[in-house]
Every structure is written in structure tokens, then in C-alpha cells.
Amino acid sequence: xxxxxxxxxxxxxxxxxxxxxxxxxxxxxxxxxxxxxxxxxxxxxxxxxxxxxxxxxxxxxxxxxxxxxxxxxxxxxxxxxxxxxxxxxxxxxxxxxxxxxxxxxxxxxxxxxxxxxxxxxxxxxxxxxxxxxxxxxxxxxxxxxxxxxxxxxxxxxxxxxxxxxxxxxxxxxxxxxxxxxxxxxxxxxxxxx
Numbered sequence: 001x002x003x004x005x006x007x008x009x010x011x012x013x014x015x016x017x018x019x020x021x022x023x024x025x026x027x028x029x030x031x032x033x034x035x036x037x038x039x040x041x042x043x044x045x046x047x048x049x050x051x052x053x054x055x056x057x058x059x060x061x062x063x064x065x066x067x068x069x070x071x072x073x074x075x076x077x078x079x080x081x082x083x084x085x086x087x088x089x090x091x092x093x094x095x096x097x098x099x100x101x102x103x104x105x106x107x108x109x110x111x112x113x114x115x116x117x118x119x120x121x122x123x124x125x126x127x128x129x130x131x132x133x134x135x136x137x138x139x140x141x142x143x144x145x146x147x148x149x150x151x152x153x154x155x156x157x158x159x160x161x162x163x164x165x166x167x168x169x170x171x172x173x174x175x176x177x178x179x180x181x182x183x184x185x186x187x188x189x190x191x192x193x
Contacts, residue, residue: 012038016045104129117187125149127178133171133192140164140185147179 014020015028032039091110098106104126111120118138125131125147142149142162149156152171156162164170164185169192 012041013045016042016049098124102131105131112187118185119187120182120184122180123183124180125175125178127176128174129178130172130174133169135169135190135192136164136166137186137188137190138166140183140189143182145180145182148175148177149179149181150174150176 011020011024011028015025020028028038032042093108096108096110098108101107101123106124108122108124109119110122112118116138122145140163142156142164144156144158144160144162146158149160151162151173
């Protein structure tokens with residue numbers, strides 16, 4: 001039924017249930033400004049719609065809830081992944097654990113290329129932590145998210161980027177105030193003592 005001036009009165013129930021198009025809703029609202037009868041009828045339909053909504057239980061029966069929870073628990077899930085479908089992988093920070101790499105250094109592995117032994121990870125260093133000199137097996141990239149990171153005489157701060165070529169050597173790396181950075185590099189780096 002199309003909304004037109006002759007049948008405006010018949011649309012109070014559809015308006016109360018949200019069943020009109022945007023254009024018809026606007027036309028009916030304009031009509032409501034001049035028609036007290038439709039206003040009264042609309043209020044009665046809104047009361048009925050509210051009562052219908054309140055008449056169904058807010059919580060499902062226990063057997064339906066248990067069935068849904070059982071199905072969710074049986075759904076295959078990749079650890080750490082919120083989404084893992086068609087080559088797209090999304091994780092929330094709390095889904096990925098921190099692992100202790102050494103005293104004062106924690107790593108959160110984001111991605112590992114098994115063939116190349118190449119990792120993308122977040123690294124968190126506690127204040128005063130030192131990491132020994134090392135040789136890079138492949139190119140390494142660091143993006144400092146927060147804090148300070150000392151590479152020899154040079155200091156990186158939040159937003160700084162560092163790229164170290166394959167086979168280059170980092171002297172001892174340390175932080176005074178603690179830091180967090182994104183690192184992409186080889187897991188075959190050689191620690192130099």
C-alpha cells in the first residue's frame with residue numbers, strides 16, 4: 001500500500017513498528033502535526049508494540065543458551081586470532097602472549113616466516129635493560145613506539161626508525177627509561193660476547 005493523502009490514517013501501525021520507508025515516514029510525521037486522531041492512534045500502537053517487546057523473555061531458555069555456548073566452544077579457532085580467513089589474519093593485543101626473551105626483555109611474536117626464520121614482533125624492554133652486541137643474519141628493521149633506545153652513541157625516541165643491513169653488527173643496545181618497539185628481523189642473529 002502506497003502512502004498518499006487518502007490513506008494516511010492507515011499507516012499509524014506501520015509507523016509504530018518502523019515499517020515505513022524514510023520518505024513515507026517523513027510524510028506521515030508531517031501529517032501527525034495536523035491530525036490529532038492519528039496521534040492518538042499512533043500512541044496506542046506504540047503501547048501495543050512496547051508490550052509485545054516486553055512479553056518475550058530477555059534471556060533464552062537454558063537449553064538454547066547451552067547449545068549456543070557448546071557450538072561456540074567447538075568452533076575451530078587459531079590461537080591468538082580474532083579473524084583468520086582467506087589470507088587475512090587479525091589479532092587483539094590480549095590474544096597474543098608476551099614471552100620472556102631475557103632479563104628485562106619481553107617479546108610478542110606477531111608473525112613468523114618459517115622458511116626464512118624471519119619474525120615480526122613487538123619488543124618491550126624494562127628501564128635499565130641491556131641487550132648484548134649482535135650480528136644480523138638478515139636485514140633488521142625497528143620502529144620505536146615509545147621510550148628511548150640507545151644504539152651505541154645514538155639514541156632513538158618515539159617514532160624513530162632504524163634499519164640494519166644483513167651481516168651488520170649492533171653494539172650493546174640499552175634503554176634508560178624502558179621502551180616498546182616493532183621489530184622485523186631474523187631469528188638467526190648471532191649474539192657476540
